[in-house]
Amino acid sequence: MQYMLLIFEAVDAYDGEDGQTKLMDIVSKHMALAGELRASGVQKEGAGLQGVETATTIRTGGGVKTVHDGPYAETREHLGGYYVIDVPDLDAALAIARRIPVLDGTKVEVRPLIVH
Amino acid sequence: MEDAGRAITAARARVVAALAARLRDLDLAEDAFAEACAAALTAWAAEAPRDPAAWLWRVALRKAFDPGRRVAVRERASHDPPAPAPTPEDLLMAADEPVPDERLRLIFVCCHPAIAVDARAALTLKIVCGLSTERLARAFLMAEPAMLQRITRAKRKIRDAGVPFEVPRREAWPERLEAVLATLEIAYAQAYEDAALAADGAPFAQEVLRLSGLLAELMPDEPEVLGLAALVRYAEARRPARLDAAGAMVGLPEQDVGLWRGDLIAVGARLLDRAANLRRTGPRQILAAIHGAHLSRRETGITPWTDILMLYDALLVVRPDAVTSVNRAVAVGEAKGAAAGLEALSAIADRARLTGWLPYQAARAALCARAGRSAEAAEAYRAALDLSPAPAERLYLERRLATLASGG
Numbered sequence: 276m277q278y279m280l281l282i283f284e285a286v287d288a289y290d291g292e293d294g295q296t297k298l299m300d301i302v303s304k305h306m307a308l309a310g311e312l313r314a315s316g317v318q319k320e321g322a323g324l325q326g327v328e329t330a331t332t333i334r335t336g337g338g339v340k341t342v343h344d345g346p347y348a349e350t351r352e353h354l355g356g357y358y359v360i361d362v363p364d365l366d367a368a369l370a371i372a373r374r375i376p377v378l379d380g381t382k383v384e385v386r387p388l389i390v391h
Numbered sequence: 392m393e394d395a396g397r398a399i400t401a402a403r404a405r406v407v408a409a410l411a412a413r414l415r416d417l418d419l420a421e422d423a424f425a426e427a428c429a430a431a432l433t434a435w436a437a438e439a440p441r442d443p444a445a446w447l448w449r450v451a452l453r454k455a456f457d458p459g460r461r462v463a464v465r466e467r468a469s470h471d472p473p474a475p476a477p478t479p480e481d482l483l484m485a486a487d488e489p490v491p492d493e494r495l496r497l498i499f500v501c502c503h504p505a506i507a508v509d510a511r512a513a514l515t516l517k518i519v520c521g522l523s524t525e526r527l528a529r530a531f532l533m534a535e536p537a538m539l540q541r542i543t544r545a546k547r548k549i550r551d552a553g554v555p556f557e558v559p560r561r562e563a564w565p566e567r568l569e570a571v572l573a574t575l576e577i578a579y580a581q582a583y584e585d586a587a588l589a590a591d592g593a594p595f596a597q598e599v600l601r602l603s604g605l606l607a608e609l610m611p612d613e614p615e616v617l618g619l620a621a622l623v624r625y626a627e628a629r630r631p632a633r634l635d636a637a638g639a640m641v642g643l644p645e646q647d648v649g650l651w652r653g654d655l656i657a658v659g660a661r662l663l664d665r666a667a668n669l670r671r672t673g674p675r676q677i678l679a680a681i682h683g684a685h686l687s688r689r690e691t692g693i694t695p696w697t698d699i700l701m702l703y704d705a706l707l708v709v710r711p712d713a714v715t716s717v718n719r720a721v722a723v724g725e726a727k728g729a730a731a732g733l734e735a736l737s738a739i740a741d742r743a744r745l746t747g748w749l750p751y752q753a754a755r756a757a758l759c760a761r762a763g764r765s766a767e768a769a770e771a772y773r774a775a776l777d778l779s780p781a782p783a784e785r786l787y788l789e790r791r792l793a794t795l796a797s798g799g
Binding site for chain 2: 363364366
């Protein structure tokens with residue numbers, strides 16, 4: 276089965292003096308994990324997303340589409356990145372989700388993909 | 392026919408578990424088993440098979456794999472043709488392929504942490520024990536459609552999210568086994584409460600008794616599993632003494648020890664001994680030991696409150712919750728006097744949240760009454776009665792309040 280692992284982290288997770296150091300640390304751990312998962316054929320795709328300040332949203336209302344600055348909702352947490360993996364079952368997906376490098380307070384949501 | 396019913400009940404958990412593991416679909420497994428049971432009632436009219444479980448397994452598998460029937464099962468068509476009786480060939484095959492024992496897998500599936508906590512106990516009792524949705528709705532004090540929805544949603548999550556039909560690997564046991572034990576505890580708490588409300592509470596408790604025993608048989612080296620099985624047996628041993636002739640609850644210290652079931656006490660003691668030999672203590676073992684200490688009154692005539700208090704002190708370390716704190720305060724009251732008990736009660740951290748909790752008010756009332764603080768006792772009894780107790784407990788509390796008013 277294919278699962279998407281969605282990483283939700285605080286918008287200000289990498290703010291502050293040591294933010295850059297923390298970010299570099301996490302990113303290098305992501306590279307290591309992704310490298311391993313790709314080599315074993317588990318990872319289909321995945322990426323980190325640029326900051327929420329780069330987000331643009333298209334809203335549809337009354338049949339009209341309008342372009343807005345910002346994410347779909349103003350929340351304290353945002354989608355920071357994702358992995359798409361192909362594993363036998365939920366336990367295998369959860370085992371990988373647990374290994375995703377995160378800061379304290381981060382949440383990783385595991386969702387099966389609809390595969391046709 | 393009564394024999395057929397008994398044979399089906401005995402075979403149920405094993406056959407449904409084997410079907411679920413093979414078919415990887417709980418709905419399909421339940422449907423196929425139901426169809427096989429319907430067929431059995433006709434086919435077994437003359438003579439029951441030597442191995443009813445194997446018969447049901449073969450017939451249910453055939454039904455599940457028949458593509459035409461599969462659709463019919465799914466759509467619940469009412470005009471299904473009568474199920475064909477198994478041929479001698481089927482029975483021979485059944486003898487060759489024993490029903491695989493997948494019950495442990497099924498329990499782990501139903502108690503997977505990915506399933507909503509409030510759905511796990513109901514799902515386990517439904518799938519593993521075969522309790523009806525109607526019965527579960529009554530036990531969990533829910534409307535039947537809400538219970539059905541809860542179970543349906545959980546089954547769908549298992550299927551769509553790809554919850555594996557596997558016993559988790561050893562390293563995952565601490566988390567996964569904890570979820571299973573917590574689920575069984577919830578199920579038993581429900582059965583225990585239920586006994587006070589309804590005359591038919593006993594069969595429900597019977598299922599939890601069976602389930603906890605099954606788990607102990609399947610995981611004999613897990614001390615908390617044995618502890619839980621012992622706990623359930625100890626608590627069930629007192630069931631015959633829990634209500635008086637008028638249907639009022641009888642408090643543990645007033646119960647007639649002659650009514651306690653020695654058979655269950657003996658099994659519980661053996662389980663707890665085995666758990667102790669594994670030398671890894673835990674909350675269920677301590678709770679079972681507390682129950683065991685109460686039961687020792689059967690032999691000695693006295694309740695060892697000092698021992699019980701020590702056990703509660705230990706329990707509070709591993710399970711520092713409100714239930715433990717209130718029960719510990721009651722033990723303090725018995726071991727060191729009512730004033731000390733009340734002190735322990737008022738030392739509980741989040742006491743403000745407890746005022747709407749019946750056991751807290753009942754404990755406070757009893758302690759105040761014993762300390763001679765009648766007005767406060769009456770107030771607490773009234774507060775408890777306002778929290779809609781079950782009929783048996785209402786009678787008990789009303790009597791206590793009346794005794795207080797008459798200055799007794």
